[in-house]
Amino acid sequence: MKIIKINITCLVALLSVLFIGCEVDYKDIDTLGKADSGASEVSINLDLFVAGSWTPDQVATSAGELKVEKYDLFIFKVSSDGNYLEYKEMNITPDASEMVPYNQSIKIGNRNIVLPTGGTKRVVVIANANDKVSYPVLCSLAESTKSDFSDVTVYDKFINDFSIKADKQQTSPFVMMGNALIANADMENVGITLAPQYAKINIKNKAAGSETNGLFISSVQLKNVPESAYPFINDYSKKTSRFVNYEVNMLDNGALEEMIPDKLYLLYTPGTSSASADYRVTVLIKREKEWS
Incomplete structure (x- = not known):
């Protein structure tokens, strides 16, 4: 059995400015190792962390804004047949969540997930989604009722249809997200960074x-x-x-x-x-x- 350990760190970048120019590309992902042959069954060990502010002079945030109440986890199987949604779990409650001081982090939970196949994976984590985001129709391989899997959500559709609603942006806690490409299922440690999606x-x-x-x-x-x-x-x-x-x-x-x-x-x-x-x-x- 292959073990992949995922560390998720939540970073907050809050700005105090009168003019903001944003160049943020969350399509960039961390690629680790080389793609393997797609061997059967893989176990992913997930460690979830919440981190403090990047710098001590950022706009002060409340504990409610930084708190992770729930998070959604999506794992896509990457193959020549299609980047299908292999695993999804919604509204996961962390073991703990609290405000942390500058440049420090605190562990709020651990999860171990067994997937039916190994190989290259894309992992996406969305925190505090609730009614603040719009998801595409979500159907995993295990939930498919079509012989050709035409009803299964693919990664391209997910990223093109996923959006955050402006009218919900002042509701604490912040929506946070991170994603990574796991190209080698033999890697023991994989880091994912969760970042808030608002400038304050x-x-x-x-x-x-x-x-x-x-x-x-x-x-x-x-x-x-x-x-x-x-x-x-x-x-x-x-x-x-x-x-x-x-x-x-x-x-x-x-x-x-x-x-x-x-x-x-x-x-x-x-x-x-x-x-x-x-x-x-x-x-x-x-x-x-x-x-x-």
Whole structure:
């Protein structure tokens, strides 16, 4: 029996900026070893970890945003006959989940999965999906009712139809995901990185005192914001832009340092070397009559 050990680490990259240029390509995957002959039966040992922030100066996150409540696991068999969904398990509850400090990690669970075949595999893990994502119709090889397996989900359809919904992006915890190509079933250790799918923005009023006298922030506008994101592919034809306006209630003189703390969460949009997606944030300022 062949043993594959998978370490999943969840990393958080949260940004504090007024202008974001995103070039994220989750189609890139870790390829380990060389493809084997596809021998029978393989046992995968899965260790799941949650990690702290990449840097200590990122926008502060709550424990609820980083918590892994449930995760979905998909394993695709890679072969010349097709990259079929061989194994799926939904709504897996981790053994533990908690906020962790900067640059540290904590183990939250372990799973051992026995597959009917060895060979090259693609492993995809989606955390905190709930009603925040849209999956294609999912059917594994074991669930197939067709002699030609035409009803089985293939990897290309999965990555092209999987999307994250913009209207659910402010709901904690964050959607997180990671994937890897296991090209050699004899590898004992395989690492998968789970990353959150949102950029978090805090907009702050740095001015104070007389500099803001009579001024207040009326709203914050976001342009070029996608309705949904397709993080596995670089297909801009699928992107539908929208306009978002956040009304802001301020003190009379607008002197609050945090105008809309922990409120703006933007979906990442994949970018390529020849194209990138920018979120443009406009802050509208109104001036009332001079104070007497």
